[in-house]
Amino acid sequence: MPTIMSYLVLARKYRPRTFADVVGQEHVVRALSNALESERLHHAYLFTGTRGVGKTTLGRILAACFNCETGITSTPCGECASCAGIAAGHFMDLLEVDAASQTGVDHTRELLANADLAPAQGRYKVYLIDEVHMLTGHSFNALLKKLEEPPEHVKFLLATTEAKKIPVTVLSRCLQFNLKNMLPEVIEAQLAKILDAEDITADETALAIIARAARGSMRDALSIADQAVSHGGGVITTQSVNEMLGIAGRDEIGALLDALAAGDIERLLATGDELASRSLDLAGVLDELQRGFHDLAVAEELESTPGSGYSRFRGTFSAEDLQLYYQIALMGRRDIEFAPDTKIGFDMTLLRLASFESTETPLDERTAGATAERLEPPREEDRTTARIDDERTDDAAAPAQVRDSGGWWDVVSAMAPQGVTAMILKNSNLTDRGTGRWLIRLDQSHESLLNDKQRLEIERLAANFAGRDLQVDFEIGQLENETPMARESRMAKETRETAEATLMEDPNVRAMLDEFGGTLDSARLSDRTEPLR
Numbered sequence: 001m002p003t004i005m006s007y008l009v010l011a012r013k014y015r016p017r018t019f020a021d022v023v024g025q026e027h028v029v030r031a032l033s034n035a036l037e038s039e040r041l042h043h044a045y046l047f048t049g050t051r052g053v054g055k056t057t058l059g060r061i062l063a064a065c066f067n068c069e070t071g072i073t074s075t076p077c078g079e080c081a082s083c084a085g086i087a088a089g090h091f092m093d094l095l096e097v098d099a100a101s102q103t104g105v106d107h108t109r110e111l112l113a114n115a116d117l118a119p120a121q122g123r124y125k126v127y128l129i130d131e132v133h134m135l136t137g138h139s140f141n142a143l144l145k146k147l148e149e150p151p152e153h154v155k156f157l158l159a160t161t162e163a164k165k166i167p168v169t170v171l172s173r174c175l176q177f178n179l180k181n182m183l184p185e186v187i188e189a190q191l192a193k194i195l196d197a198e199d200i201t202a203d204e205t206a207l208a209i210i211a212r213a214a215r216g217s218m219r220d221a222l223s224i225a226d227q228a229v230s231h232g233g234g235v236i237t238t239q240s241v242n243e244m245l246g247i248a249g250r251d252e253i254g255a256l257l258d259a260l261a262a263g264d265i266e267r268l269l270a271t272g273d274e275l276a277s278r279s280l281d282l283a284g285v286l287d288e289l290q291r292g293f294h295d296l297a298v299a300e301e302l303e304s305t306p307g308s309g310y311s312r313f314r315g316t317f318s319a320e321d322l323q324l325y326y327q328i329a330l331m332g333r334r335d336i337e338f339a340p341d342t343k344i345g346f347d348m349t350l351l352r353l354a355s356f357e358s359t360e361t362p363l364d365e366r367t368a369g370a371t372a373e374r375l376e377p378p379r380e381e382d383r384t385t386a387r388i389d390d391e392r393t394d395d396a397a398a399p400a401q402v403r404d405s406g407g408w409w410d411v412v413s414a415m416a417p418q419g420v421t422a423m424i425l426k427n428s429n430l431t432d433r434g435t436g437r438w439l440i441r442l443d444q445s446h447e448s449l450l451n452d453k454q455r456l457e458i459e460r461l462a463a464n465f466a467g468r469d470l471q472v473d474f475e476i477g478q479l480e481n482e483t484p485m486a487r488e489s490r491m492a493k494e495t496r497e498t499a500e501a502t503l504m505e506d507p508n509v510r511a512m513l514d515e516f517g518g519t520l521d522s523a524r525l526s527d528r529t530e531p532l533r
Contacts (some may be wrong), residue, residue, distance in 0.1 A: 011222040014194050016057055017078055017087055023190050024182035024218065025054055031177065033074035036065050042175045044147055044156040048163040049179030052217030055159035059128045060086055063094050066155060067122035082122050093122040100131040105138035112146050115154050124155050132158040133165035140167050147173040181216025191221055200229060202236035209241050246281040253288050261316045265354045272350050282346040286333040290326055297322040320419040323449065328352045399433045409484040415461040420449050425458065426485035437471045438462055443479050450474060
């Protein structure tokens with residue numbers, strides 16, 4: 001009869017057996033080790049955190065620490081009958097329960113019925129209950145009775161991904177340890193160590209992709225690595241991992257950035273269509289776009305070279321553009337689940353990116369003259385008169401003139417901000433306009449756009465508008481007045497409605513609609529206001 005060879009998956013083969021093997025949870029390991037060394041042992045421990053970060057693993061290690069034949073220790077020997085039994089999963093005094101599948105009160109009572117009996121094999125009888133938040137209310141009551149008056153030989157180790165669902169009465173009787181999501185670089189380093197031990201060749205870039213895809217879970221990272229080994233025929237390559245996970249690589253993101261830099265909307269959408277035709281994860285593409293904008297923005301601020309694959313775009317986009325591009329991609333990624341389908345949400349995000357008018361774009365010839373006239377600095381005699389008037393004007397009356405939406409809208413329009421600066425000012429209120437000082441209130445949703453560079457730019461524009469040095473301060477809070485952005489939207493709507501009403505009043509238009517059974521979808525006003533003939 002042929003021998004059956006069984007493959008042990010990486011996540012099981014390299015499951016930590018001691019605290020020294022645990023990575024990414026040093027804060028928990030340190031606390032548990034100190035407690036064990038001083039034998040300050042609690043009767044109930046609660047481990048919380050997302051999946052795959054080591055909750056049940058730490059529980060098993062702690063069970064070995066309690067029952068190692070060398071004594072209570074933070075470094076179990078791993079060789080005695082107790083340690084070997086716990087590692088193999090057949091230690092009689094370690095009772096593991098999956099609360100997700102065994103939630104009934106009868107099962108809980110049956111499980112705890114033998115808690116008063118002495119351990120059969122080890123020093124302590126250990127109850128390891130995974131996903132404990134899934135227990136019913138009656139089951140929690142049964143558990144609570146044992147937590148209130150636990151036998152000296154019993155330890156409870158509870159694990160959950162949703163601590164908020166556990167009754168406060170249970171939480172208050174446990175030592176709580178919150179396990180963190182592992183950082184991608186920690187996962188990547190551990191993956192490299194394990195694959196090296198397995199003599200598996202892997203691209204460094206591929207490991208970084210797997211580490212990000214695991215989203216903080218070492219177990220998920222090892223599962224993805226197992227899959228990647230099979231997909232790549234025994235090796236892990238960047239192309240293989242991208243294909244397996246449906247992730248856009250640097251070349252694909254580069255193609256989108258090329259089209260965006262050229263302002264070629266048709267090519268940008270066509271590139272998006274090509275990515276969709278390959279069944280790539282479009283939400284993931286937006287994630288990668290954010291990474292690209294992040295790398296380029298950091299390079300702009302630090303005057304350094306961006307990450308591999310994006311260095312050719314160094315200097316292509318301004319720092320302000322990159323900030324806004326990142327914000328658009330971020331919001332598009334957040335809202336994509338609300339779109340009719342993922343592709344529509346993805347396309348609309350690309351259109352928003354392409355429709356943003358760069359601060360580097362030359363002024364349109366049709367508006368250049370008007371804008372230049374508006375930006376022309378005031379003459380010196382005008383500045384002197386304005387300064388004297390400002391000093392003689394009652395300060396309280398001068399905010400009154402600008403705090404209303406129309407006044408602030410006029411000021412912002414005259415300041416002619418662009419890019420991110422325009423977004424900040426158009427979504428704000430001027431709450432105080434004293435002599436030599438303005439106070440601008442910004443809503444919380446736009447707070448992330450405000451940095452030191454933007455503060456200086458706004459202060460410069462304000463000083464240019466006022467014709468003297470100004471101090472501009474900011475506060476974050478609820479806006480009480482209509483913002484310039486809201487005013488623009490309202491005025492555009494009113495203009496459109498006026499245009500529609502004007503057309504509907506025209507007898508020729510009404511006759512045409514009646515004759516052909518048509519409807520008026522939209523309209524806009526032009527300089528020509530006489531009836532159509």
